[in-house]
Amino acid sequence: MLDDVTPKKPVLTMADISIEFPTPRGVVQAVKNLNLTIHKGRRVGFIGESGSGKTTTALSVMQMLAEPGRVSTGTIDLGGTDILALNEEEMRKTRLSRVAYIPQGAMNSLNPIMRIEPQLWDAILAHEPGTPRADLKSRSDAAISSVGLPLHVGQLYPHELSGGMKQRVCIALGIILTPELIIADEPTSALDVVTQRQVMQTLNEIQAKIGSGLILIGHDMGLMAQSVDELAVLKDGELVEHGTVKQIIESPKHPYTQDLISSVPLVGGDSFLNPDKQANAPRRDSTQPLLRFEGVSKKYGAVTALHPMSFTLQGDTPQIISIVGQSGSGKSTMGSIMLGFNPPTTGHVLFEGHDLQRMSGTQSLEFRKNVQAVFQDPYACFNPFYRVNHALKFPFKQFGLSQGDKHTQQAMEEACVAVGLDPDLVLSRYPHQLSGGQRQRLIVARALMLSPKLLIADEPVSMVDASLRASILSNIYDLKDKYGISILYITHDLATAYHVSDYVMVLFKGHVVEAGPPKAVIGDPQHPYTQLLIDSIPWPDLQRAWGHGGANWDPSEQEAQAMKVGAVYRGDVEGFDLVRA
Amino acid sequence: MTEATNTPLTRAEKRQARRIRRFDNPWRNPKLIWGIGLLLGIILLGIIGRILWNLDLVFTGSATLKLPPVGFENLRRQEGVWDYPLGTDGSGRDILALIIIGAPNSLFVGLLASLIGMSTGIFLGFTAGFVGGRVDDVIRVISDVMITIPPLLILVVFQSSFGDVSLTLMALLIAGFVWQSPTRLIRAQVLSMKQSGYVQMARLSGASTGHIMFREMMPNLVPYLFGSFIANVTTSIVTAVGLEVLGLGPQRIPTLGRTIYEAINAGALIQNLWWWWGIPTLLLAVMFIGLLLINLGLDEVSNPRLRKLS
Numbered sequence: 001m002l003d004d005v006t007p008k009k010p011v012l013t014m015a016d017i018s019i020e021f022p023t024p025r026g027v028v029q030a031v032k033n034l035n036l037t038i039h040k041g042r043r044v045g046f047i048g049e050s051g052s053g054k055t056t057t058a059l060s061v062m063q064m065l066a067e068p069g070r071v072s073t074g075t076i077d078l079g080g081t082d083i084l085a086l087n088e089e090e091m092r093k094t095r096l097s098r099v100a101y102i103p104q105g106a107m108n109s110l111n112p113i114m115r116i117e118p119q120l121w122d123a124i125l126a127h128e129p130g131t132p133r134a135d136l137k138s139r140s141d142a143a144i145s146s147v148g149l150p151l152h153v154g155q156l157y158p159h160e161l162s163g164g165m166k167q168r169v170c171i172a173l174g175i176i177l178t179p180e181l182i183i184a185d186e187p188t189s190a191l192d193v194v195t196q197r198q199v200m201q202t203l204n205e206i207q208a209k210i211g212s213g214l215i216l217i218g219h220d221m222g223l224m225a226q227s228v229d230e231l232a233v234l235k236d237g238e239l240v241e242h243g244t245v246k247q248i249i250e251s252p253k254h255p256y257t258q259d260l261i262s263s264v265p266l267v268g269g270d271s272f273l274n275p276d277k278q279a280n281a282p283r284r285d286s287t288q289p290l291l292r293f294e295g296v297s298k299k300y301g302a303v304t305a306l307h308p309m310s311f312t313l314q315g316d317t318p319q320i321i322s323i324v325g326q327s328g329s330g331k332s333t334m335g336s337i338m339l340g341f342n343p344p345t346t347g348h349v350l351f352e353g354h355d356l357q358r359m360s361g362t363q364s365l366e367f368r369k370n371v372q373a374v375f376q377d378p379y380a381c382f383n384p385f386y387r388v389n390h391a392l393k394f395p396f397k398q399f400g401l402s403q404g405d406k407h408t409q410q411a412m413e414e415a416c417v418a419v420g421l422d423p424d425l426v427l428s429r430y431p432h433q434l435s436g437g438q439r440q441r442l443i444v445a446r447a448l449m450l451s452p453k454l455l456i457a458d459e460p461v462s463m464v465d466a467s468l469r470a471s472i473l474s475n476i477y478d479l480k481d482k483y484g485i486s487i488l489y490i491t492h493d494l495a496t497a498y499h500v501s502d503y504v505m506v507l508f509k510g511h512v513v514e515a516g517p518p519k520a521v522i523g524d525p526q527h528p529y530t531q532l533l534i535d536s537i538p539w540p541d542l543q544r545a546w547g548h549g550g551a552n553w554d555p556s557e558q559e560a561q562a563m564k565v566g567a568v569y570r571g572d573v574e575g576f577d578l579v580r581a
Numbered sequence: 582m583t584e585a586t587n588t589p590l591t592r593a594e595k596r597q598a599r600r601i602r603r604f605d606n607p608w609r610n611p612k613l614i615w616g617i618g619l620l621l622g623i624i625l626l627g628i629i630g631r632i633l634w635n636l637d638l639v640f641t642g643s644a645t646l647k648l649p650p651v652g653f654e655n656l657r658r659q660e661g662v663w664d665y666p667l668g669t670d671g672s673g674r675d676i677l678a679l680i681i682i683g684a685p686n687s688l689f690v691g692l693l694a695s696l697i698g699m700s701t702g703i704f705l706g707f708t709a710g711f712v713g714g715r716v717d718d719v720i721r722v723i724s725d726v727m728i729t730i731p732p733l734l735i736l737v738v739f740q741s742s743f744g745d746v747s748l749t750l751m752a753l754l755i756a757g758f759v760w761q762s763p764t765r766l767i768r769a770q771v772l773s774m775k776q777s778g779y780v781q782m783a784r785l786s787g788a789s790t791g792h793i794m795f796r797e798m799m800p801n802l803v804p805y806l807f808g809s810f811i812a813n814v815t816t817s818i819v820t821a822v823g824l825e826v827l828g829l830g831p832q833r834i835p836t837l838g839r840t841i842y843e844a845i846n847a848g849a850l851i852q853n854l855w856w857w858w859g860i861p862t863l864l865l866a867v868m869f870i871g872l873l874l875i876n877l878g879l880d881e882v883s884n885p886r887l888r889k890l891s
Contacts, residue, residue, distance in 0.1 A: 341781070368786070381782050383797055384801065395786030398788065
């Protein structure tokens with residue numbers, strides 16, 4: 001199958017591997033008869049949804065399966081050593097020195113009370129006791145500089161580093177003993193696109209330098225396309241497709257792979273939405289604009305999260321306004337100010353002419369009824385104590401929309417059907433029995449049931465599996481299209497903003513740097529910061545390479561430039577006025 | 582993950598599955614069951630004893646002095662008799678009657694003090710966490726200061742000035758020293774829960790503060806409250822017994838602590854009257870082991886990571 005691979009001795013051979021977990025309801029097969037070979041210097045991506053067995057497979061190579069999981073059949077051969085035959089002490093010596101694991105959210109795996117340098121030394125000393133101090137020092141310095149960090153980082157504590165820097169320290173820790181195989185489990189899932197691109201470049205460079213094999217686990221087809229040589233697609237514990245990235249992206253054979261590829265939205269590509277008809281906005285009794293920011297700013301101590309901003313959203317025609325930016329750009333702060341959870345430091349937020357911070361009890365209830373939200377984390381949004389229908393039933397009754405229990409039940413069922421859920425299957429379950437995607441749809445169904453005038457969607461799909469993102473976004477889009485709800489869509493994902501929105505604002509360090517219709521702002525960015533964001537998106541397209549900035553791509557220069565350039569306004573849409581600063 | 586395979590199970594696998602079923606139903610926890618069993622035993626001792634035994638034997642001089650339990654001899658070579666199966670004390674009181682009345686009394690003081698302390702703690706903890714600001718500062722400072730004061734010291738002073746106290750008053754006094762840690766615990770939980778998604782959802786749903794506190798947050802606090810309650814019962818009993826052994830506390834009502842105090846006072850240790858102080862101590866030990874097991878069991882119920890598969 002892989003005829004372009006040079007016939008070298010493979011680093012890792014997994015033959016007929018099955019992994020099972022005994023549970024109360026019998027034995028669950030997490031991985032079924034998996035065969036895979038990784039050659040020296042090759043980068044192999046494991047892609048699949050959560051629960052597809054990709055992390056489990058990788059952990060079995062380290063003999064680090066969570067209890068009570070076990071490898072039931074097959075052999076794992078790491079450069080001539082039978083991993084499954086090793087005892088605990090031999091395995092300990094193998095870990096890190098021959099196979100290194102960079103865990104998910106590695107930024108939290110550093111010891112918070114130790115400086116970076118001794119943590120690197122610990123790794124060496126655990127395998128080569130008695131290494132002289134001078135030797136330790138030179139090796140840790142070499143590791144730190146090899147991941148592109150300045151040497152003084154060794155003297156710092158983890159909390160003094162940014163997320164991207166911590167991730168690179170973890171990479172340094174992984175490669176310090178030059179292992180034969182590196183396993184990186186979603187190493188960039190907690191980072192924003194710009195940092196993600198930097199970290200992936202570091203990882204790839206260093207892997208090429210020490211010539212080890214690399215397993216990259218992830219669910220983002222774009223990231224895979226930009227960083228690996230071979231792809232292994234896993235579904236329900238089975239390897240459904242394996243081949244070079246080129247083969248898989250250009251001619252995927254398995255329908256699941258095709259789904260994964262087509263679920264990644266592209267800027268300028270075909271839309272995944274079908275805007276068939278435009279609903280009218282719900283009739284409003286007030287002539288005042290729906291939402292109005294008057295010089296709103298927010299300071300946390302000395303840090304300014306949001307610089308003064310003014311805009312008016314009329315709300316007479318339903319619109320989706322996107323607010324785009326990296327983490328720390330102030331976009332979520334904006335969201336919580338709009339919901340009245342967070343009072344602005346200066347200025348006023350007016351909902352239909354009433355100041356959010358000075359509302360009477362009835363006005364406040366009216367505001368809550370008309371402004372709803374979808375949050376980022378679908379796992380936290382349900383009270384674990386109640387069945388999920390509590391989250392739908394309670395507000396419906398609270399806002400006086402219910403005409404009796406039968407009516408409530410009927411409304412819940414209709415809302416579920418509208419977002420593509422089977423009400424009989426989900427409504428009477430407990431939150432932990434549902435997947436993240438199902439929960440997020442229920443939250444959308446909740447918004448639909450309450451039919452607010454304005455919905456604030458704060459990163460609604462960033463924690464959902466990639467394959468479900470498009471369908472949940474189209475559910476949200478339907479709220480505008482079929483039910484006439486205006487939406488403020490807060491996201492870091494420019495590709496989805498491009499498709500769903502009528503107007504886009506790009507935020508950078510609390511300032512609007514570029515604003516206008518999405519075709520102009522995202523399709524043809526003018527501001528250096530918007531350009532930087534677009535450049536950092538990993539495209540699932542081999543022609544459109546990530547690395548056109550070369551190996552020494554450095555975003556700090558572009559960011560510095562972005563600080564100097566003023567805001568660029570690219571045109572207006574009716575019903576939304578952003579006051580130009 | 583995939584669905585379970587349908588192949589028939591071997592005997593070893595069946596045993597494993599049974600173990601796992603026990604794992605799956607957390608309330609079938611052996612520690613919890615044993616703990617509850619031990620405490621129920623003490624309560625049953627109180628109830629059945631009141632029905633079957635002659636409680637007038639707790640009065641001074643109702644029996645021969647210093648008789649040993651059945652099957653033992655005391656220093657005067659007197660044998661134990663079935664009329665007083667656990668022996669008698671230095672003033673002729675039947676030990677069995679003493680513990681039938683005394684053991685439930687000690688448990689009662691612990692439960693009541695803990696109940697009052699917990700209620701105060703829940704109220705103050707929720708108020709501090711929810712209202713915040715000045716109110717939070719005041720509650721936090723008071724509870725932090727109170728936590729540093731050794732309760733026994735203050736209680737000794739209080740009780741000696743009160744003279745004879747009733748069991749309820751004693752429980753009230755002890756409750757004044759067990760509300761601080763639940764207050765701090767609940768305040769911390771409320772602060773973190775206030776930021777959680779479901780509380781924000783409830784606020785979006787226009788829920789009142791009362792609804793958020795008692796309908797959204799409280800149910801999720803139950804494991805913490807249970808654990809804290811049991812720990813407080815233990816602390817309260819230790820405090821109560823400590824006071825009684827010093828000769829404070831209720832003077833006319835038999836308690837386990839008071840029995841031990843009298844035994845020590847009458848020189849039971851030198852006279853080898855081990856049943857006089859030994860049996861109440863044993864009962865206290867049973868009580869504490871029971872409470873400890875309940876606490877460990879509840880810990881495992883509310884925290885599945887502690888549950889073992891084997």
